[in-house]
Amino acid sequence: MRLSTLLCLVMLVVTLALFSRTAGFDFINFDDPGYVTANSVVKGGLHGGSVAWALQSSEMSNWHPLTWLSHMTDVQLFGLKPAGHHLTSVVLHTVSAFLLFLLLVRLTAMPWRSLVVAGLFALHPMHVESVAWVAERKDVLSGLFWHLTLLMYVAYVHKPKPWRYLATMGCFVLGLMAKPMLVTLPVVLLLLDWWPLNRFRRDQAETAPAPRTARHLFLEKVPFFLISLLSSAATIFVQQHGGAVQSLEKVQFGLRLANVFIAYVRYLIGMFWPHDMAILYPFPTEIILWQLAGSILVLIAISAAVFFFRRRFPYLATGWLWFVVTLLPVIGLIQVGGQSHADRYTYLPYTGLSIIAVWGVSELCSSLSFKEKALAALSVLTLAVCAVMTWQQLGFWRNNITLYRHTLAVTSNNYLILNNYGIALNQEYGDADGALAAYQEALRIWPNSALTRNNLGTMYLAKGRYAEALEQFREASRLDPGEPMVMVNAGRALAKAGRLNEAAEQFAAALRQDPAAADAHLQLAILLIKSGRSSEARPHYEAVQKLEPSSARGPLTIAVELAAAGMVGEADGYFRQAMTIEPNSLDVNFNLGVFLAKQNRLDEAAHCFYRVLQQKPDSDLAKNWLKRIGR
Template sequence: MRLSTLLCLLMLVVTLAIFSRTASFDFINFDDPGYVTTNSVVKSGLHASSVAWAFQSAAMSNWHPLTWLSHMADVQLFGLKPAGHHLTSVVLHTVSALLLFLLLVRITGMQWRSLVVTALFALHPMHTESVAWVAERKDVLSGLFWHLTLLMYVVYVQRPKLWRYLATMVCFALGLMAKPMLVTLPVVLLILDWWPLNRFRRNEGDTTAAVQTARHLFLEKIPFFLLSLLSSVTTIYVQQHGGAVQSLEKVQFGLRIANVFLAYVRYLIAMFWPHDMAILYPFPTEIIMWQLTGSVLLLIVISVAVFSFRRRLPYLATGWLWFVVTLLPVIGLIQVGGQSHADRYTYLPFTGLSILAVWGVSDACKSLAQRTKVLATLSVLTIAVCAALTWQQLGYWRNNITLYRHTLAVTNNNYLILNNYGIALNQEYGDVDGALAAYQEALRVWPKSALTRNNLGTMYLAKGRFTEALEQFREAARLDPGEPMVRINTGRTLAKMGRLGEAAEQFEAALKQDPAATDAHLQLALLLIKTGRTSEARSHYEAMQKLEPSSARGPLTIAVELASAGLVGDADEYFRQAMALEPNSPDVNFNMGVFLAKQNRRDEAAQCFYRVLQLKPDSLMAKNWLRTIGK
């Protein structure tokens, strides 16, 4: 076996070893709930109805059925223990790296250069987010099909057969069903036709033949472009209807255009100097002109330079175009989400820069007497630094608190992360005051945030400051009148204040806005139970259970509310319903443990808290309760 192959295997083992660290990491509260932990369909595992849902759903403002199926498969295999979910992503990433190595060797014949490019893909710290974040399963899954599609295309080009062409298209379609960012792949196929496949240049001496060759290559890609078009239209439709696409009113088009140039340069810098990496970089509210001017000039200079050398050094054009083109769907012309750029968006584009850099440095060192030793030393040092930085960056992804504290330390005015940090402080540590402070800081950064107003209101509600909570919810409703959750929280507050009729009106208004608003059904059921109208309450409870048939959220919420109202017998019944639905849920076990502890049923309570620690070993709240009950 050749040395390069052995080193490739070693690199894959190192990749597995480094990223397997995520097996001890938690889920995080940024998108992981929507994709896995609170998604009742995903939590039910793989079965006929969940598979049908995967192909019909626009949840999380995306149509990516293959991604949904992969999450369901994880639940089927590992339940809601995060280790299995993390390790699946690690394996997919590692297999994707292997496919990239096989692809590069096949199209270039350069094993050593291919190995270095592959190692940069596998171990670059900017790719940490795609692998460590469960919600970004779509990155590693689509990346695997991206590389498989390219590999199948090369097999087809080298030995043309219809079945190979069709197999390439199937792989591409599967990749689009994992993440629509792959829509640029037909253009990348044409780029590879230029170099290293050299399909455009076979008839350069004959103008007529050259034109015919170019026409043939473009026609060959039409089915791929049609798939890309279909995926793009579907994605834009789903994201607009899901509210993910920011309006021009929120993000001015001129600001978007300016950020495009800045983002490209930030990605360039991050390739060669990855630092201060964060889960979210806030979108700028203003542009510094010298930075914009410098970014535009730098991109023009690089583009002119690589195309000036497109014949002598064709890999420069291929690497640069790969980078520029693959970033286009996420560069921000259509603004999705609140980020200016994102580490996860580099997962595939950085391969282009790696090709440009590795081939460029190798050729630049041709005249050196000790060329092989110099290149080997430089490669080993670069990969070692990348591995060390990736190991360090992975540490921040251990849980919500470590991730958000790091993000807030390396970014400014990050009100979205302040919101998630507040949620984590409240849910994981019971730190209501800390959560309150985080929301107040988020509101200072962006006073027009309905999300922050809603979260701040929930903290005032938890502290019994009902008037202040009501003020925040009403302001949130003014800022975002179409959000049913704000009406639901307004109703919850009114119910706590004894204004039950007004509360019911809010819950009913929320259901008019969204008939599938499970929280509105749940809160109406609670309100009706408390007023003795159990038959009416049952209809809303059953409606919620139909919407979330496998979720313990309904019975758990009712159980907690009934327990706080002193209705111990009824609460016990609902706690047991919740436990029957989700026996491995940390939330169900923790809340039932608290309930049992307050009933002085210490042994039963201890069993619940020990179960929580099996599922979440870092749960301080479970440890504190065990100390409280003397266990």
Template sequence: MANPINGTIAKPKTFGTADVLITCIAVLTLFVYADVLKFDFVSYDDRLYVTDNKLIKSGLSWDNILWALTTFHDANWFPLTLISHMTDVELYGVKPGLHHVNNVFFHTANSLLLFLFFRRVLLNHWTSAFIAAAFALHPVHVESVAWVSERKDVMSSFFWILAMLSYLRYIRRPGAARYFMLTALFVLGLMTKPMPVTLPFVLLLLDYWPLGRIRGISPELRPDICEQRPLKALIIEKLPLFIISASSAVVTLIAQKSGGSVVSLQNLPFVFRLENSFISYVKYIFNTIFPSKLSILYLLPAQIPPMQAIAAAAIVILITAVVLWKAAQLPYLFTGWFWFIGTLVPVIGLVQVGSQALADRYNYMPSVGLFIIAAVGGAALLKGVRHAEVIAAAVTALLISFYIISTKRQLQHWSNSITLYKHAIEVTHDNKAAYYNLGLVYAELGRYDEAIQYYENAIRISPEYCDAIHNLGIALMNKGKHDEAATLFKRVIVINPLYDKSYVAYGNILLNQNRLDEAMGKYKKALEIKPELPSALNGVGVVMALTGDPDGALGMFDKALSIAPDYTEAANNKKGALALISKRSSK
């Protein structure tokens, strides 16, 4: 084709090394995760985010978007995640396979964007490709990709990596518009999940290496992209980002406290949290190197053996000391290690949310730091070695093959709730939450004998596990064993006098035994604890109807339905109350 400016013949663009690598990474990622098309939703959070969430299931609307922007859903603020689930429903309905596919597309995009980012800063196709391929295919990332509820993880990371690419554009040619783009992408990431809160810190690490922006500290690595500046100037440059990070952290803490998710220091002392943090760091490293026993649930132990905590702390401190000692000679160690350590800080457990000790999903972006060390460090070790390229290719092929096989195997455990919890039981020790959740799944399927078995295992591990005891009682009720169930509900009330659901369940047993006054007492006690509990309101209404007060009963049913419009039992009872009122009026 002739060049219109000078008449020369323009050479056609060839399919270069970078294009081949990008294609391979994309194809392998899609191949590895193709099975998610056949996967179901799982009971753990997918109901909260999609299948039992009326607003999400109603799809996109201005009212729903406003709700997403203003609500603390599940003790968090992540409106873009909620809107993305609404969009899925709008496009596909509640079909699990297609919801899963969107997670895979985000993960694939993240892997390719990581390749583009590191290729620009490292100027090495193969090192960048290893980082991206390890990120794409490592089994530790299966949880983030195969779990519909973790859309927030892959989606927030998408904006995170775009923000890093935007940062490269900004430092190459600083300007208000480019800084605004960086800031906007950062905010979008935080609106999807608070995890990118550490991005300003990561940018400072990148300033040290591989960008070499810090005058007097960094080696001058990339003068073609940027020039060196004092560390103070670089911190001031990121001050707006740090302010946004701090604001996001405050909002997240408020949301989690309002949802009752934050564990108090009285219930979990700081020393215990610190010990668990060191152990978790070591486990994250171990799971990245030897990803053999990955689980959806890693529960906090009742006690931590002192020597285990000391050993873990020694490992983390020793590695940190070596990294600091070698920072000038091996700057990639500094950036990689502190990327890993720093990006895990918000979820390492110093502020404990929930009952998990750690989670694979938390290692989604932090693992990039370890992949940097492996890729750049591996290349450095082979420098000058005979046949280095052949050795590097062989080791890379073996690792990638191992990741593909391991990820394919790990992925199958996510096909449905039963396989997920059974795997958690197999690879963890005395996992009461996995037993309990598996019991819930079997109970919903009407397989009460199996449900009872798993509830009993959960109670064996934790004798005061009120949720398991209560649901064991419900399962026994469904098998007609009312006296045994009543004993369990009374046991729950003794353990936790504020457990409102057991008052209602015990009240229902008393109601079936025609002990109306006692049943009313239990329902009223539940309402003292939770004034707008629909099941308790319904119970009070039934007793009122049976004792000759259909008008009062009607008010209770109406109130229950105003709180839970789909409450079928209350709706049927309301019809009965109206029939009683109509019959009375016709006399």
């Protein structure tokens, strides 16, 4: 036991060292803005108002207050420097691996097998997405409480006390407040009652900590099932109202059902042959019949074998059902998002397959005279391969460009990622032509994408091709009626074309659709200021400040627009306001630097660009501007 504990510590150190590579990685523009970098409440850190917001917010189409509080704590400690946010996830993942080791040792009294399962959890390359993606903090945080809940449950089973039962339930609730995927945990508690706790088996009462009738065991879990039911109902409600759930018109039920079987088999393959991993696998537009038939046969065969051997090898039933059941909330019957499956969904389910693999291989090798050496060598080799593959997969998560280029290389028809790739090319590299090409390719793949139409319109708008921009915005509005952002962008195009009254009508329409649309308030304020109606603009500007009290986006956007219109004096004042609110913001410092450079205030401009490079040393845009001003 001492040696296994020491090796567990070695495994944890390796995990920390391996994933600490993410400290040098950027945020990405896929969900990270919504969770951290562009979320005005989260960017304000921890305070009474933000805590209250976290407890009631349904933003990002989920109710997960503990996740919001976690992100706010990171901002409070590290600001918007990505290193701290990444390392928090690494620490949570490492602690979770340790808790899994303790859990399996308490359950089975088999430290060596427990160590290998924990090692697979810690080092499997399919778990890179959950750890390296800041927006997936909910995965590692809920995983921590998942393992704590199971540990508390085992403590309760061995020494039943009311406070242990309540502590188990408390950890479960906290886990659901981090990610509602934990709704299947009550079923896993029953699976553990079957094996290894043996609470269903009266004939083995001497080995069971607390043998009970099946009826008692089910009644014992009723409060947990009720909590899961409430969490599921709340999640479905929030996701439907947030627009995350795809309607049957968009994704037919037959296609969803067929994809369920194929996705399960893909997850199975990914456990033993992780390859071509990507941040998003597009949902198929059609199902290949032989793949569906083969997947159904594979799942039926495995399930039949598990049922046949359920008494002789009870770990098969626990492991297989752990895998199948924990995937149910995200398997796609209720389609959320545009993915057919996702690496992050394996974070907890793969423990079931790991138990089957480790216990199964140990059973197969039980008759070998050199069993211990063979298993030790195989375990070390497997974990080493996992570590190497994880290191390689981590490299793709360095920044937007490396991540999206890899994803586009290993997937096809991925119009959603082409959209994010275009945004990254434009914003980070100033490659407007590359962004335009990415959007056009995305539109070729899926012409009915309002998102792509909107993005393409913004590129035409930036290039001064106002008529083409308006055409794209009108088409986006037809595809997604009532979307405030499309209305705002159409208003921006009309304003640039000099059609100010029509622009104002678009901004007003967006505000009727959503009175809290900060972008509509902001653009209307800009329009009124440029028209010399500053007094009318003030209520809209104040609305932006109220909606985004900790964000410099409002004054910065107005400053940039005023500077472009030649209203230098007014722009300078708004730039100063932006600096007061977010003195360390990359956007504020870069745009202020450009403004100052154009006013020939070179020393001040250089200072701004150097501040950008302090936080982002590889910023080509800042380096290029320093060259332009001779610094």
